[in-house]
Amino acid sequence: MGFFITFEGGEGSGKSTQARILAQRLRAAGREVIVTREPGGTPLAERVRERLLAEAPKLSPEEQAVLFAAARADHVEQVIAPAIERGEWVVCDRFADSTHVYQGAAGANMALVEALRSVAVGECEPHLTFVMDCPVDVGRARVAARTGQDDPFDRDGDAVQQARRDGFIALAEREPWRCILVDASQSRDAQSEAIWNGVQDRLVRPPMARAD
Numbered sequence: 001m002g003f004f005i006t007f008e009g010g011e012g013s014g015k016s017t018q019a020r021i022l023a024q025r026l027r028a029a030g031r032e033v034i035v036t037r038e039p040g041g042t043p044l045a046e047r048v049r050e051r052l053l054a055e056a057p058k059l060s061p062e063e064q065a066v067l068f069a070a071a072r073a074d075h076v077e078q079v080i081a082p083a084i085e086r087g088e089w090v091v092c093d094r095f096a097d098s099t100h101v102y103q104g105a106a107g108a109n110m111a112l113v114e115a116l117r118s119v120a121v122g123e124c125e126p127h128l129t130f131v132m133d134c135p136v137d138v139g140r141a142r143v144a145a146r147t148g149q150d151d152p153f154d155r156d157g158d159a160v161q162q163a164r165r166d167g168f169i170a171l172a173e174r175e176p177w178r179c180i181l182v183d184a185s186q187s188r189d190a191q192s193e194a195i196w197n198g199v200q201d202r203l204v205r206p207p208m209a210r211a212d
């Protein structure tokens, strides 16, 4: 069995960059690695992504949650679960915690969000989740420095972005066995080191220690 690692966090928190760096380091260490993202990761899910991001301002948080979950179910079934079964490592840029936090912060019915999670994710829960945390203004400045990539969620105001940040921190506190909170305002290299050490501590060293 392989491992499933997710990156979560607010806008401009550097998830995608760190997901790529982690994948490179794992490959250099001889692992088979798939890097993927949500919403997306399969042809169907990429189409849902395109429509969803275009229509998001017109949709209720529950409608958004259903669409994110539909894309996720396909992604889990077609890509993530089979790769883990083959013994590969899957590094995913956003996953079900994003629905909990984003649609949750927008007021979605949380019983629905939880039910959708169990339908879409099933047994395929991440083994490890890096929660990339930085102040809202730091993330906003990074998004502004990118070109042509912003989506309707990037444009939400500070109060919404702060509620998401609080939601991600609460998640890391609620599930410390799975989550590691990373200070995403430090240098890129310092973040990568923290992430690499987290992988060693949580996923690589424990089985070796048991074998001694």
Ligand code: TYD
Pocket: 010, 011, 012, 015, 016, 037, 038, 039, 068, 093, 094, 095, 096, 097, 098, 099, 100, 102, 103, 151, 153, 154
């Ligand atoms: P993405 O393009 O990956 O943006 P980012 O670079 O910020 O990760 O994701 C698209 C947007 O969709 C992003 O603003 C977060 C939002 N989102 C949700 O609201 N719920 C979800 O379940 C997921 C996966 C993403």
